[in-house]
Amino acid sequence: MKIAVHGASGFTGGLVVAELARRGVEAVLVGRSRERLRAVADAEVRVATLDDPDALAAAFAGCAAVVNTAGPFTRWGGPVLRAALAARVHYVDTSGEQGQIHDVLATAGPDAERAGVTVVPALADDGGPGDLIAALTAARVAPAREILVADLRLPGGASRGTARSMASIVGRGPLEYADGGWRPDTGGHAPVDLPGERVEVAPFPLPGVATVPRHVPAARVRAAMRADVVKLFASFDPGAAELAPAVLDEATRRAGRWCMLARATGSGATATGVVTGPDPYGLTAVIAVEGALRLARGDARPGALTPAQAFEPAGFLDALVPHGVAWRVE
Template sequence: MAITVYGASGYTGRLVAAELRRRGFSVVLAGRDGDRLRALATELADTEPGDSVDGRKVEIATRQVGVEDPAALADAFRGSDVVVNVAGPFALVGEPVVRAAIEAGVHYLDTTAEQLFVKKVFDEFSGPAQNAGVAVVPSVGFDIVPGDLLANVVGSRVEQATDLLVAYDVHDWDMSRGTVRSAFGALTSGTFVYSDGGWRPGDGTTPYEAVTFPGNVEPTPVISWAGPEVITVPRHVPTDRLSVVINASIVTPEFAQLLQLPAETVATIIDNLAEGPDDTRRAAARFTIVAEATGADGRRARGVLHASDIYGSTAVIVAEAVRRLLAQPPRAGVLSPAQAFDAASFLDFLVPHGYSWDVQTPADAPAAQ
C-alpha cells in the first residue's frame, strides 16, 4: 500500500514518512522541493522498513509538485491509498491538497491544528468527499486526536452533556518553525466558539479561569485556545457548550511580542528560526489533557491523558490512523477523528507509545474553576 506524504521534507513530514516506513507502508514523498525530497528518500532507504502491510516490497518514491497546479497535484495523488498532508500553513496551502485528493479519489488525512481551516474543510468538502466515496479526516495530530477521542469517551459517560471542557497543560514544547508559522496565523485570524448548541465567532475569552490538572499543586491558570476540537467534538458529542483552554504559560513573552509586530516582520523572524527541536528537546515536551463533561442531571465524567514527545506522537498517530482507515474504512465524507475511529481502542493503542489515560465518574471528581 502506498501512502503519499505531501510536505514530506518538512520537520513533521520527515517523522511521519519514517514512521509509515517503519510500519510497513510504501511512501511517496511529495512536495515542492525536489532536492529535499530526494535527499529524504536516500536517508529513508538506509533504514530497515517494517514488515510489509500488503506483502509487497516496501518502496520509496518522490513526486515534485506544487499546490499552484491542481491537475498535476491530483495526478500525483492517483494510485495512492491515502494522502497525508503535513504542509502548512494550512490556511494558505491546505485547500488545494484536499481538493486534489478528492479529485483523485483518495482518502485524506492531515496534521493541521488550524481551527478555521478545519471548519472550512467541513463546510466546503463534506459533499464532494461523500460523492467521491472517500474519507477526509483533518487534524490527525497530537493536539487534536487525543483530545477529540478523550472528549468522545467522556461525553458518552453522561446523560446529554450541557458543558464539555477540553484542557491542555503543555510544558517544554519547542515548536517547529512550521508550527510557529501556523500558530501565528491562527491566533491573528479569528476563532470560533461553540455555545448554545452552535458555532459563532469567538472573542478570545473563556468561562474558565483555572483547571485542576493532576500533579499540579494549585489550579492552573488557563486561556482560551483556538483548538479544532471546537469544530470536531460537537459532531459526535451532543453538548450545549464546548470550551478548549490551555495553560496560560504557553504564551511566552517572546511569542506575545511576536503578536504585536507587523506581519512582514514576523514572517522574517519565523523564516530565521531553526526548523525544529533536536531529538532530545523534542522528546522532552510533555502534555496532559483533561476532558470533563457535565450532564443535564449534574453528573460529571472526567478523563485524563498524559504523554510526551509532541511531534513524535503525531507521527505515531498518523501511521495508526492510516492503518485503521484502510483496514476498516469509515463512511465517506469529512469526519472528525472520533467519527472515523473507535475512540477507546485508538487511545489504548497509544499506551505502549508513552501514553496513559483514564476516565472517572465519581461525584467528587475535581472540577474546573
C-alpha cells in the first residue's frame, strides 16, 4: 500500500513521511520541487504543480490515500482535494483553518460520494482531537444544548507554515454556530477552569465550530483559545509570519504540549472532556497518518466527514495513547 504525501518537502510533511516509515508504509512524495522532495527520504517522488490538475491526479493514482500538508489550505488546498477526488483516492489534511474546513465539509460531499472516497479535513493536533473529544463529551449530556471547544495550549513553538496559515485566517474572524447556522462570534467567553488554573480565553477561528455542529445537534457551538495565544497568532501578519522558523528543532518540538478541552451543557448537566499530548507537530503527523490508514482500510463511508464522523472517537483517541496522549471525560 502506498500513501501520497503532498507537501512532503515541508516541516509537517517530513514528519508525516517519517511516521509512515515508522509504520512500514510506503510513502509517495508529491510536490512542486523534485530537488526538495528527494532531500526528504529515499522514497518515490512524483512532481506535480497545483496549476496542472491532470499531473496532480496522476501523482496520486494508485495510492490508497493522500495526506495533504501544504498550507495555507485556504490558498492551496482546493486543487489538491480536487485531484484526489479525480484520482478516486481518500484525502486527509492537516488544516487548522476554520473557513476552509467549513467550505470543504459543506461542498465536497457529493463529489466524494460519487468517487467512492472519504475526505477528512482538519486531522491535526487541534481539529482532530478537538472534534473527537467534543463528540464524546456531548454524548455524556445528550441532548447537548451548548458546546465549547477550547484550545488551551501554551504560547510558543509555531512553524513558518503555521504562521502563514494563521496570517491567512485572522482577517476572516471567528465563527460560532447558533440556531441552525454559522455567524460571526460576538465574543464574551468566560474563563475556563483547569485543575489548578483559571485560563482566560478569547474567540478564535478553530476547526471545532466547523466540525462539531455536523454531528452534535446542539443549539450553539463556540470555540476559544488561550487569550495570550490568540494575541500571538493575531500578530502574524504576512510579513511577521516570514520571520518564524521554517523548522522547529527537536528540543523545541518535544517541549511543546497541546491541550483541547470540550465542555458540553445539557439540561441540568455539564460534562468536560480534555485531551492533551506532547510534540504538537509530531502528533499532528501521527494523527494524520492514523486517519489516512483507517480510511485506506475502509473504516469510513464515502463523503466529506469530520474526524468524529469518520472514525470511532474513543478508539481513535486510544490509538494515540502510546504516543503520550491522555484523554478523559468527566
